[in-house]
Amino acid sequence: xxxxxxxxxxxxxxxxxxxxxxxxxxxxxxxxxxxxxxxxxxxxxxxxxxxxxxxxxxxxxxxxxxxxxxxxxxxxxxxxxxxxxxxxxxxxxxxxxxxxxxxxxxxxxxxxxxxxxxxxxxxxxxxxxxxxxxxxxxxxxxxxxxxxxxxxxxxxxxxxxxxxxxxxxxxxxxxxxxxxxxxxxxxxxxxxxxxxxxxxxxxxxxxxxxxxxxxxxxxxxxxxxxxxxxxxxxxxxxxxxxxxxxxxxxxxxxxxxxxxxxxxxxxxxxxxxxxxxxxxxxxxxxxxxxxxxxxxxxxxxxxxxxxxxxxxxxxxxxxxxxxxxxxxxxxxxxxxxxxxxxxxxxxxxxxxxxxxxxxxxxxxxxxxxxxxxxxxxxx
Amino acid sequence: xxxxxxxxxxxxxxxxxxxxxxxxxxxxxxxxxxxxxxxxxxxxxxxxxxxxxxxxxxxxxxxxxxxxxxxxxxxxxxxxxxxxxxxxxxxxxxxxxxxxxxxxxxxxxxxxxxxxxxxxxxxxxxxxxxxxxxxxxxxxxxxxxxxxxxxxxxxxxxxxxxxxxxxxxxxxxxxxxxxxxxxxxxxxxxxxxxxxxxxxxxxxxxxxxxxxxxxxxxxxxxxxxxxxxxxxxxxxxxxxxxxxxxxxxxxxxxxxxxxxxxxxxxxxxxxxxxxxxxxxxxxxxxxxxxxxxxxxxxxxxxxxxxxxxxxxxxxxxxxxxxxxxxxxxxxxxxxxxxxxxxxxxxxxxxxxxxxxxxxxxxxxxxxxxxxxxxxxxxx
DNA sequence: CGACGAGATGAATCGCATA
DNA sequence: GTATGCGATTCATCTCGTC
Numbered sequence: 001x002x003x004x005x006x007x008x009x010x011x012x013x014x015x016x017x018x019x020x021x022x023x024x025x026x027x028x029x030x031x032x033x034x035x036x037x038x039x040x041x042x043x044x045x046x047x048x049x050x051x052x053x054x055x056x057x058x059x060x061x062x063x064x065x066x067x068x069x070x071x072x073x074x075x076x077x078x079x080x081x082x083x084x085x086x087x088x089x090x091x092x093x094x095x096x097x098x099x100x101x102x103x104x105x106x107x108x109x110x111x112x113x114x115x116x117x118x119x120x121x122x123x124x125x126x127x128x129x130x131x132x133x134x135x136x137x138x139x140x141x142x143x144x145x146x147x148x149x150x151x152x153x154x155x156x157x158x159x160x161x162x163x164x165x166x167x168x169x170x171x172x173x174x175x176x177x178x179x180x181x182x183x184x185x186x187x188x189x190x191x192x193x194x195x196x197x198x199x200x201x202x203x204x205x206x207x208x209x210x211x212x213x214x215x216x217x218x219x220x221x222x223x224x225x226x227x228x229x230x231x232x233x234x235x236x237x238x239x240x241x242x243x244x245x246x247x248x249x250x251x252x253x254x255x256x257x258x259x260x261x262x263x264x265x266x267x268x269x270x271x272x273x274x275x276x277x278x279x280x281x282x283x284x285x286x287x288x289x290x291x292x293x294x295x296x297x298x299x300x301x302x303x304x305x306x307x308x309x310x311x312x313x314x315x316x317x318x319x320x321x322x323x324x325x326x327x328x329x330x331x332x333x334x335x336x337x338x339x340x341x342x343x344x345x346x347x348x349x350x351x352x353x354x355x356x357x358x359x360x361x362x363x364x365x366x367x368x369x370x371x372x373x374x375x376x377x378x379x
Numbered sequence: 380x381x382x383x384x385x386x387x388x389x390x391x392x393x394x395x396x397x398x399x400x401x402x403x404x405x406x407x408x409x410x411x412x413x414x415x416x417x418x419x420x421x422x423x424x425x426x427x428x429x430x431x432x433x434x435x436x437x438x439x440x441x442x443x444x445x446x447x448x449x450x451x452x453x454x455x456x457x458x459x460x461x462x463x464x465x466x467x468x469x470x471x472x473x474x475x476x477x478x479x480x481x482x483x484x485x486x487x488x489x490x491x492x493x494x495x496x497x498x499x500x501x502x503x504x505x506x507x508x509x510x511x512x513x514x515x516x517x518x519x520x521x522x523x524x525x526x527x528x529x530x531x532x533x534x535x536x537x538x539x540x541x542x543x544x545x546x547x548x549x550x551x552x553x554x555x556x557x558x559x560x561x562x563x564x565x566x567x568x569x570x571x572x573x574x575x576x577x578x579x580x581x582x583x584x585x586x587x588x589x590x591x592x593x594x595x596x597x598x599x600x601x602x603x604x605x606x607x608x609x610x611x612x613x614x615x616x617x618x619x620x621x622x623x624x625x626x627x628x629x630x631x632x633x634x635x636x637x638x639x640x641x642x643x644x645x646x647x648x649x650x651x652x653x654x655x656x657x658x659x660x661x662x663x664x665x666x667x668x669x670x671x672x673x674x675x676x677x678x679x680x681x682x683x684x685x686x687x688x689x690x691x692x693x694x695x696x697x698x699x700x701x702x703x704x705x706x707x708x709x710x711x712x713x714x715x716x717x718x719x720x721x722x723x724x725x726x727x728x729x730x731x732x733x734x735x736x737x738x739x740x741x742x743x744x745x746x747x748x749x750x751x752x753x754x755x756x757x758x
Numbered sequence: 759c760g761a762c763g764a765g766a767t768g769a770a771t772c773g774c775a776t777a
Numbered sequence: 778g779t780a781t782g783c784g785a786t787t788c789a790t791c792t793c794g795t796c
Contacts, residue, residue, distance in 0.1 A: 183788075184787070184788075286786095287785065292784090338782085338783095348784080350785065350786090351783090
């Protein structure tokens with residue numbers, strides 16, 4: 001079943017003492033049907049799933065029922081309904097297999113077109129997955145509609161979902177914002193198709209796989225929702241775009257694929273990837289990652305004196321710092337956050353940015369004093 | 380039931396001898412639940428359907444912006460359902476009612492978000508509708524994600540479907556191509572939200588309807604898939620965007636709406652529409668702006684490698700490119716703009732022109748790499 | 759009258775660590 | 778498990794008031 005059985009053929013991203021307990025399937029491609037192959041993995045063992053399932057509903061090519069019987073291609077509406085049912089059963093089966101091996105705080109991406117994505121999305125919801133976003137890959141160079149009977153089909157849809165509503169999924173908000181020139185990353189991603197040198201060709205110059213996804217797409221998916229050293233599962237591995245990008249970005253992968261020709265192409269492709277390593281894999285962190293500083297530390301450090309007056313940025317609201325690290329305004333006492341909220345009549349308040357101290361005639365937020373403490377904590 | 384009972388209150392687009400047999404419901408708003416109201420219409424009597432059903436948002440508590448103002452969410456009773464099963468039953472019922480009144484060569488558009496659109500799409504397929512395209516409305520000015528927990532939800536999805544696989548639906552290929560500067564119209568439509576003067580407000584300046592759609596969206600829908608004098612049904616009429624655009628474009632409409640306040644607003648709105656005449660059906664075009672390129676795209680595209688060194692034009696300042704699209708200098712991390720500003724001690728910086736990469740012994744600004752991406756993203 | 763800045767707002771499934 | 782309290786978080790666009 002395991003194609004690359006021994007050792008860690010593509011190399012673990014960060015070699016540590018964990019290597020001794022790294023499972024044999026890590027950074028390998030499992031050959032076979034994905035439901036059967038995934039039984040080899042322990043439950044809750046992967047951090048992220050990217051799935052590009054078959055969706056040739058109308059073409060009847062690869063579509064099998066769960067019992068492996070072929071679904072006949074069909075033209076009339078009744079048979080079409082029958083084939084939708086088979087597709088739904090197939091989808092339910094692989095999603096259940098995937099959910100078993102997905103960690104409870106992991107997440108899953110599924111890509112599809114209007115042929116299949118509505119069924120996939122509804123089944124995800126029926127199985128209790130919690131949709132986080134749908135993301136549209138807007139193609140800059142789609143195939144035109146030759147017959148002029150419809151709009152040019154210029155996008156595909158990805159669904160990003162957590163295994164449950166209360167999952168604490170990975171989302172690298174600050175990294176994506178830096179990636180996107182300091183603007184929040186949106187749900188529309190404009191990327192070209194996979195063409196040119198990136199597109200795998202066989203000896204005769206024919207493309208190896210009909211729907212090879214661009215590495216840029218996976219680059220963004222993995223940057224958004226995984227961390228270095230995470231394990232990324234792709235149950236429809238194809239020619240291994242997920243594995244190649246995972247290796248490049250210092251993530252581990254595990255793939256499942258039925259066709260030996262794709263496995264061979266993917267294996268060679270991934271072996272050729274130059275992995276990034278070291279500090280350039282560090283991700284941009286936001287304030288949430290900074291250590292917590294109690295407000296009282298400013299008093300302990302002598303950066304504020306008991307009895308000092310704090311004001312809001314406009315000087316409208318005032319409060320006195322008390323020796324125990326609480327604030328007292330005319331009408332309220334409590335933490336910097338609580339008093340800040342109360343004097344404004346608001347539900348909540350970030351006292352660090354609300355309260356200011358006057359120095360040299362200018363007002364500075366007390367957050368600046370917190371930064372001084374934090375810089376002293378750094379080595 | 381019929382709000383505007385007598386005559387043809389908003390005027391038939393093209394007066395002909397057919398007037399004598401025009402049904403009473405033409406260009407009126409039927410009050411009531413859409414399944415019940417549609418029983419008043421004969422089967423196979425409308426050419427096009429545009430439906431904006433409840434999305435079944437499942438909102439938690441209140442959401443506040445960073446400035447503590449409360450988001451005015453869509454929490455109306457008509458958007459609440461007990462379960463996915465209840466929503467599915469509702470969807471199946473109105474789609475069946477709509478299909479009865481839709482001509483066999485007509486077509487239907489349904490708009491939704493990830494909360495409901497997958498269920499709608501799957502049910503459309505289950506009922507034998509034939510999906511022609513899914514179209515994404517990419518919003519130029521969506522509401523941001525205030526908590527930084529997901530991607531900005533910047534689009535909605537429309538499904539365009541025929542009542543059967545062999546329907547000979549209307550598609551005005553040439554009109555759309557001309558509209559789109561002689562390029563085939565694509566499945567991604569970039570349009571702003573309905574705001575400003577177009578947004579209907581009540582006496583107190585409050586929005587009349589929480590989810591009023593922009594007329595530009597309906598312009599494209601009706602132009603793409605209907606002909607002058609066609610009858611356009613909107614079973615969730617709201618404040619009548621479909622009716623207003625239908626009248627403007629010389630189409631007939633029929634709406635169904637439960638709430639009297641919406642009916643009143645729509646009636647006044649449509650009466651004020653100046654119907655277009657003859658060939659001057661000039662339509663609003665989407666602005667074709669130069670696409671904004673995230674810095675991270677250079678990494679995705681392989682034009683920069685993680686770990687690469689950037690310098691300023693004189694080589695004085697240096698920074699390392701990290702895999703997530705952020706920069707790291709000796710003392711700072713962040714976006715190209717932020718780190719550029721910090722290393723100079725400046726307030727702001729255009730990272731695209733500040734940072735350079737050395738190739739073949741000469742320094743070139745990374746803006747040159749952006750130009751390469753731009754050229755790939757142009758059609 | 760125009761420039762400028764403050765304020766408002768849009769279909770939103772929008773915490774987390776510590777006790 | 779649950780309760781408590783810190784404190785993080787926004788983009789494009791339009792309106793309106795002031796200078």
